[in-house]
Amino acid sequence: MEVFWFIPTHGDSRYLGTATGGRAFTYSYMRQIAQAADELGFAGALLPTGRSCEDSWIAASSLIAATQRLRFLVAVRPGIMSPAVAARMAATFDRLSNGRLLVNVVTGGDPVELAGDGLHLSHSERYKLTDEFLTVWREIMAGETVDFSGDHLEINEGKLLYPPIQQPHPPLYFGGSSAAGQEVAAKHIDVYLTWGEAPQQVAEKIRQVREAAAKHGRTVRFGIRLHVIVRETEKEAWEAANELIKYVDDDMIAAAQRTFARFDSEGQRRMTELHGGSRGSLEISPNLWAGVGLVRGGAGTALVGDPAAVAARMKEYTDLGIETFIMSGYPHLEEAYRVAELLFPHLPLEANKKQEESQIISPFGEIIANSYYPEKKEVAAGEESIS
Secondary structure, eight states: OOEEEOOOOOOOEESSOOOOOOOEHHHHHHHHHHHHHHTTTOOOEEEOOSSSSHHHHHHHHHTTTTTTSOOEEEEOTTTOOOOHHHHHHHHHHHHHHHEEEEEEOOOOHHHHHHTTTTTOOOHHHHHHHHHHHHHHHHHHHHTTOOEOOOOOOEEEOOOSSSSSSSOSOOOEEEOOOOOHHHHHHHHOSSEEEEESSOOHHHHHHHHHHHHHHTTTTTEEEEEEEEEEEEOOSSSHHHHHHHHHHHOOHHHHHHHHHHHTTTOOOOOOOOOHHHHHTTTTTTTTEEEEEOGGGGGGOOOEEEEOHHHHHHHHHHHHHHHHHHEEEEEESSSHHHHHHHHHIIIGGGGGOOOHHHHHHHHTSOSSSSSSTTTBBOOOOOTTTTOOOOO
């Protein structure tokens, strides 16, 4: 199991749907989150893409020298970027970061935003373009000279002079819930991503993608994108979930859902179905809460609970085949520490071994009376903590 964190280049907040408790995006704050994730043992960090975000390639490249081990999951955009140019960008980033690039293939799901970027294809045609893009991109990254003639791309002698460190190319990540999206994953992708649906829905997606990949003689790994709200007790965790949306009202939900309704993304449709635009029944599966999706597009669910409960739910997903968890929490700096301190000890992570080794020299917590190491005390499941 590996756990990634999220760098919110569209801003951060203590609450959804309000400027109260909001934090503007600055380089300093972004660097704090990246360095915290790096130090705490997160395996990587996802940077979002789209017009509401700072450019992910520029943001991620500015963090290479500020981090040591953290890998960066950065988006290529078929139809907006040339595959040859995207290959040069990826190879350069991979070399400068000493092999720390992961590539997130984003076809896009909002026709209005895509039109603003000059892309006017239908949903099915965008996935055909993505197929062509990845065919060219993978061949160029592998060092081939590419001549390609397709319905959407015409490439003559495309080539890469400076290869990436990771061979034949940095791993490709991709999320597409439609049949067209799953076919692209089956042909090209290393790690197929799903948003946080209930285990039985995730299991069905995994089955479909595995079967499609097998037809191409390939295997695919799997990851999931979730928010997380973990506290010492279940009661505190659910209180924090409700606190997160305390300023979200019905008008705000309706406005957000009208915008999401214009998307032609199958994944967004599935996210919306989980709550139906209503607060009525947001716990859609044990410890899986759909409240974030009331006003946030894309990943709309969170695992909520005490550390043991959240870890148990994550292990249920790993039993289905999920290896990578891309997680986030509001605000992202504090929640990175909370997740690492409360949740990581319950998970089979390489970071746990490093943490145990480092504590011999630098234990967590303040030395008591300049003489005694603090002892670790666990809050039993269901027990109330004292605050």
